[in-house]
Amino acid sequence: MGNLAAQVIIYNNSSKTDKPFTYLIEDRMKDNIQEGMRVAVPFGVGNRIIQGIVVRIFEWKDKTKNLKCIADALDFEPILSKNMIELSLWMRENYLCSYLDAFHLVMPPGDFKEIRTVLNVNNVSLKNLTKEEEKIVGYINQKGKCYLDDVKKFMDHENANKIINNLKKKNIVYNTLEIETKINKKLEKYISLSSNQSKDDILKDISSRGKKQIEVVNYLYKKKGAFIKNLMEDTKASYQTIKALADKGLIKVTETEVFRNVIKSDISPYKRFKLTPEQLKCFNTILDDINKNGSFLIHGVTGSGKTEIYLQIIEEMIKAGKDTIVLVPEISLTPQTIERFVGRFGSNVAVLHSKLSYGERFDEWRKIKEGKVKIAIGARSAVFAPFNNLGLIIIDEEHETSYKSGMNPKYSAYEVARKRCDMEGSSLILGTATPSVETYNSVLNGEIKLFVLKKRINNKKMPVMDIIDMREELNNGNNSIFSRKLYKEIEENLKEGKQTILFLNRRGYSTFVSCRKCGYVIKCKSCDITMTYHIQENKLKCHYCGKEMIAPKICPKCGSNYIKYFGIGTQKVEEQVKKYFPKASVERMDTDTVTKKGSHERIFGRMKRGETDILIGTQMISKGLDFPNVTLVGIIAADTSLNLPDYRSSERTFQLLTQVAGRAGRGDFEGRVIVQTYNPEHFSIQMAKDYNYEGFFDREILLRKEFEFPPFTNILSIIVYGKEKEQVINVSKDIHSEIIKNLELIYDYNLIRNIYGPNPALIEKIKDNYRWQILFKCSDEDLFQLKDIIRRVCINNRDDKKYRGVKFNIDINPSSIL
Missing domain, CATH: 3.40.50.300 (P-loop containing nucleotide triphosphate hydrolases)
Incomplete structure (x- = not known):
């Protein structure tokens, strides 16, 4: 039988290292290394020790090739099963990502292991050393414990690795590995009585004046032990009291692992219902x-x-x-x-x-x-x-x-x-x-x-959905964000003590700020997108990169004071609701209000307990939530998703309307839904009104087939992005040309015909990066071939000089082509 070898995916992001590397498994480690374990391996010319994951073990018969050996195992047992290894390898091929990106998804979250090489000096004769070698040995002896990285910084010498290796060959220096886990098991002190003596025997060693110590012993005797936090809370004992008992040998303190608790302890049993x-x-x-x-x-x-x-x-x-x-x-x-x-x-x-x-x-x-x-x-x-x-x-x-x-x-x-x-x-x-x-x-x-x-x-009726044409409201002199019907229904709901949900899939106060004199619209300087006004902070925010600025009072372009805020977001809806219904308890649920840990649960809890009369929110509230006392749902603007330049916009509109409407009438009372729109005749809105999914699908599938969109074709998107606009444009054209050349070699005319671009992306700039896009449409049969070409052109060459400064965002069947 030959030597055992392992294929290892190393923790390095370069395209040149995006492949399995083969290492020998020494006889002494054969029982310690298994597939799915993390290992430490020497890598590169300097044999730097880095982390890797073993994906395959096999018999190595090639005696002509000198392989490096695995240095150490970082796990006692596999952290990945063979199925999870196979799944990761499949994801790499299917989603055109690196090995490292694919395996990152299945690794223990947060359990980052940092490997550092520690250098030590052997107790041997130090004769015939060069000046550089003496310098290193002296530095290590002075420090006692010395990391390889620190020695190399101290030396500041291009041949530092070579000098250290010579010292290792002379058996003067040896190295060990120090493995540090970034996330550790949580340990808590557990207190128990140190012997099986009777309580009276234990209490003999405590002075009658030590009342708190006596109380602690009685508590521990009754409970048979407790975590220190619970002990101190229940007995109001100080740490000094516990330490005094430990010093007398009456209690013992041990470190016990506890799991961090992420689930509330006060959850009531959820009864089993008889199925209909x-x-x-x-x-x-x-x-x-x-x-x-x-x-x-x-x-x-x-x-x-x-x-x-x-x-x-x-x-x-x-x-x-x-x-x-x-x-x-x-x-x-x-x-x-x-x-x-x-x-x-x-x-x-x-x-x-x-x-x-x-x-x-x-x-x-x-x-x-x-x-x-x-x-x-x-x-x-x-x-x-x-x-x-x-x-x-x-x-x-x-x-x-x-x-x-x-x-x-x-x-x-x-x-x-x-x-x-x-x-x-x-x-x-x-x-x-x-x-x-x-x-x-x-x-x-x-x-x-x-x-x-x-x-x-219980055969509850689906809520009746009313479609309100906001063009008519405007013609009749109603400039409010609420139609007369919605206003009246909210008023009635409050009188009856019922709850209301108002939905608008746009956060902030105003969606853009513009000058009425010169037409200037304030955009984010880092993104090709208008900034949204947030009234509570009086700031404009970019919802793509997070940049903020104080809202201007005069136009930055022409200097006039004709600054106006256009459009509405959830903040403005909240303001208007409080203005029209001042006695109502109002809550808002969007990305701005749920930033703190547990905020979802708190808002949900208040709504569930009936403490909130009106809940305003984005798509966070559009599905899944079940509040029996909600009898009215108002959709402020049904056109928000309908007007997006995306082939899925009709589908998203139908889904959102149906899902939001479903929040009403889930209890003992019938629900009503008011949908406000400027496009009431659109088929997605009409089909949602009647909860007619099959009718919607029949219309939508014909459009998808006619325009060759999924499920009749696959879409593959490449976005080239970087800080320099000209470079992004040139690289986009270059990779487009390379892909065309590769396709022409296989004479696939259909694939060449179904390429769109390169063109500026619909949002051309995000976070100071310019973005150009190439879109492909192809069949299932052609997708494998196209992915293979894109891997060769974009991924395998991403470290080439001509691509330096740009990155590729590759997405197969994206959820949106925006």
């Missing part, structure tokens, strides 16, 4: 097929009880010893989702989302990895939860665009979930009232099994 005949049919059919690696879509109107079906299917998965991942689209959904799942399954639930600290995410990840829980709930990245026996993935509100990553790798959580289910023999359940066009097309093609829930629980 419609729900039961869906539940039984899915259960019959769930072990066949199937994909299912539960297309249920809002309030039809999809969550209860999820919960009862998960109960069956737990009985079978299987694990479940539940994806929800946004952090704003998690308070209610967590309450329901924890209320049903208790400590069997872990939570993963971006609002957790690194330490909290690390603890939740370990709970899953160590089999301490059977359910993981979270946003997009929870699809990588490291379960060892995954049986089911549920994607709630599957139509949401937040399931598509905007950062590299630009993965689709739905595609990753489908791939993971294929690999692990698991099933996939999608749920929504408004399926994406692509998902519903897959249903019609027989790829996904459909279940339809047409009725709300």
Whole structure:
């Protein structure tokens, strides 16, 4: 048998190192190295020790090649399963990202290991040293513990590595590795009585004046031990009291690991509901097929009880010893989702989302990895939860665009979930009232099994939706942001003690600021976008890069004082509501009000308890939230998403209207929805009015086919961006030309014909970076070939001098082409 070797992905971002490197595994380490473990390896000419991940172990038979050896193992057991390694390799190919980007998604969150080389001097004779060698040895001896990086800085010599290696060969210097984990397990002091003596025997050693010490001993005797924090809170004892008992040897103090708590402890049990005949049919059919690696879509109107079906299917998965991942689209959904799942399954639930600290995410990840829980709930990245026996993935509100990553790798959580289910023999359940066009097309093609829930629980009626033409309101002299109908309905709702939700998918106060004299519009200097006025801070803010400026009182261009604020955002809606309804309790929920940790939960809690009369918000409030006392929903401007220059704008409008409308009438009272629009005849608004998804789909799918948009074609977007505009333009033209040349070699005329650009991106400048875009349309068959060409042209050459200063943003089937 030959030597064992490992393929290692190293932690280096250069395109030249974006490949597996082969290292030998020495005999002494054969039992310590496994696939999926992190290792320390020597790399480059200077053999700098860096971190890597082992993705494959195999027999090495080539005796002619001298390979370096793995220096050390950084884990005691694999942190990645073979399936997760395979999933990462698939993502690299599918989403045109680097190995490192793909593996970063599946690694323990926050568990960064820093490797530093420590140099030490052996106790040997120090004869025949050069001046440089003497200098290094003296420096190490002086410091005692010395890092390699510090020695090299001290030497400031181009041959520092060579000199140190010579000292190692002479056995004068040796090195060790120091591995530091950035996120550590949380430890707390645990206090217990130090012996099994009776309480009376222990108390003999305490003076009668030590009343607080006696109280502590009585407490510990009764509780059999306690964490120091709880002990001090319950007995009001000081640290000095506890220390005095420890000094006498009466108590012992140990460090015990505790998990950081991310779930509230006061969640009430969530009772199990009897399924309706419609729900039961869906539940039984899915259960019959769930072990066949199937994909299912539960297309249920809002309030039809999809969550209860999820919960009862998960109960069956737990009985079978299987694990479940539940994806929800946004952090704003998690308070209610967590309450329901924890209320049903208790400590069997872990939570993963971006609002957790690194330490909290690390603890939740370990709970899953160590089999301490059977359910993981979270946003997009929870699809990588490291379960060892995954049986089911549920994607709630599957139509949401937040399931598509905007950062590299630009993965689709739905595609990753489908791939993971294929690999692990698991099933996939999608749920929504408004399926994406692509998902519903897959249903019609027989790829996904459909279940339809047409009725709300207890046969509650869907809220009646009134479409208000704001052009008529304007013609009749109403300049308010509220139509007369909406104003009257809010007034009635307040009188009846019912709650109202007002929706506008635009935050801030005014959407842009302009001079009425010269027409100048204030834009962000770093982005090609107008700045939004925020009244509370009296500032203009860019919603792309975050830059702020004090709102001007005179025009920066012509000097006039004819500055006017145009458009409306949620802040202005809030101001107007408080003006017209001064006695109402008003709350706003948007990105500006939920920046602090726990703010979602607090707003949600006040609304749930009935302390809020009117909730104003962006798309955060458009789905999933279930407030029984909400009987009125007002959509301030239905055209916000409809007017975007994107092929998905009609679909998004239909989805938003339907989802927001679904917040009304979920309790014992019927709901009403008022939709204000300047385009009432548009088919997406008319179909939403009647909750007619099939009618909307039939119209929309014809348009997609006619103009060759997904699901009939794939779209691949390349955005070239950088600080120098001319360079961005030249590189865009250069890579366009290179791609055309490669395509001409394979004589694929259709692919050449379906290239658009290079052109300035719709938003040409963001964060001081100029942006040019090339768009491709191609079939599934051609996509693999096109990705291969783009990898060669853009990714493998990204470190070339001619591309220095620019970057490439590559997205396959982006959620938006803006």
